[in-house]
Amino acid sequence: MAHPSDTVTTDISPTTHSTLLSDALGLLRRLDPGEAGAERALEPLRACHPGNRMRLLRHREAVDESAHFGLLITEPGAGTTTLSWTPERAVPWSLRGSQRTAESMLLRVNGEPLAIEEAMGYLDVLWEETRLLDRLVTMCLVRQELAERPVYLDREALQHAMDAFRRARGLLTPDATDEWMRERGLGIDALEDLVEREAAIAGLKARILAERPVDRTELDRARIVRVRFTERSLADAFVAMVRGRSGACDVRAVASAAAGAFAVASAVTGTEFLEVPADAVGRVAAGTVLGPDADGDGWSVAQVVAVFPATPGPNTERQLADLAFERWVADRRRDARIEWFWGPSAKTPTGPVGAS
Structure with missing residues (x-):
């Protein structure tokens, strides 16, 4: 039976709505709660009414261990209709919800x-x-x-x-x-x-x-070497030194002699090799010198050593699927109504959900 408080009037035509409810009720009456894969029986109804989202719910009653199905029919932008049907001598909707310890x-x-x-x-x-x-x-x-x-x-x-x-x-x-x-x-x-x-x-x-x-290119990677300096003026001088060298620029080679080239012995605070998304360095060509950029309490200069395009294959497909999934979750999270029933609500995260 349709529970009155769960039924929302929609903007679709009465004839269409009536047909949908009639078809849905007929489906619920035919379903066997003990049958596996009952969700597949919902596919013809979805095909006949593609403008609505449908979700089949299985409910097991603690009082008599009987099982029943309910159906949520959601018209995007309008509302949700909850429909259920209870056979004779079974626990009806209004008496469900008893909870065992x-x-x-x-x-x-x-x-x-x-x-x-x-x-x-x-x-x-x-x-x-x-x-x-x-x-x-x-x-x-x-x-x-x-x-x-x-x-x-x-x-x-x-x-x-x-x-x-x-x-x-x-x-x-x-x-x-x-x-x-x-x-x-x-x-x-x-x-x-x-x-x-x-x-x-x-x-x-x-x-x-x-x-x-x-786009698969979003998975392209760049290998870089980064040198950190204590002061902006030192980083600027280092960039001029690298770019003023004849032939191919090589930050690593220049960095090895940098301490002796600068009057301040502590000018170079560290050198590191990293692999980052190609987008993070603007997809520039190998050999490009970047910076100086503010980096914590100092300044850094980087050079792109190599760029590695993502290659087709199972691992790349998994990464693409994960990336698409993360974006899908973020979109759904923005529209979701989230209610926590324990813990301090002030700590509930409100930003996009990360998927892992």
Whole structure:
């Protein structure tokens, strides 16, 4: 049944809205809560009503262990309709939500229980690690996207994902895998769910990259050498010395003799070799001298030693997918409504979410 308080009047025509609700209700009545892959049954409805986002929710009732489906239908810019259907003699919508003690418990050690809210109090340090908080928000955004636009994996893809998961963690034998699962309190079903979730996220990243391409040149790298000076005048003199040399400029060679060339013995405070994105140095050619630039309490001069274009391959594709995913998350974060139910709200990060 549609819960009255969750239904929002939309701007679409009454006929279209009525047809959508009728089709959706028919789908819910046909779904078997015990059937795996029920999300696939939603695809024909999505195809018939492409202007709406849809998310299928599975709810297991603690009172009688029965399971039911709910459906969220979102019209962008208008609102969300929540639809559910309850078979005869099952717990209806208004009576759901009873919570068992185990659902609020995080773990128990030697019979000593630890509730989730207690654990959050012990983990106050989490509020100092905004990167961890960002990842929690990111996972919520990912779960929402995968619920509305699932990534389907066949048996072969899941087996490949499981093999890759085990190799990445050194779980090369059944005994090693069993020990790893025991240490984490995981059963085989939980392990398969974990692997399937990781594979779905990888599929999501690939889909985002296809929809929001990233230019491969953004991954080009530049190798530079940087020399630091205590004063701007010393850095200027060093640049003039490098550029005044005949033949190819070589900051490293000049830097090795710089201390003797300057009257101040402590003029050079350090020399370092770095690899940075080519964009960070303006995509200049190898041999170009940059600076001087303010650098902390001193000044630095750099020279581009070499530029390395990104080459096609699996590693580059993964980096491009990660970059596209980071930008997708940042866009979603700006439009997200985020509510924290524990910890000091003043510490809640408000900037773009980093994805890692």
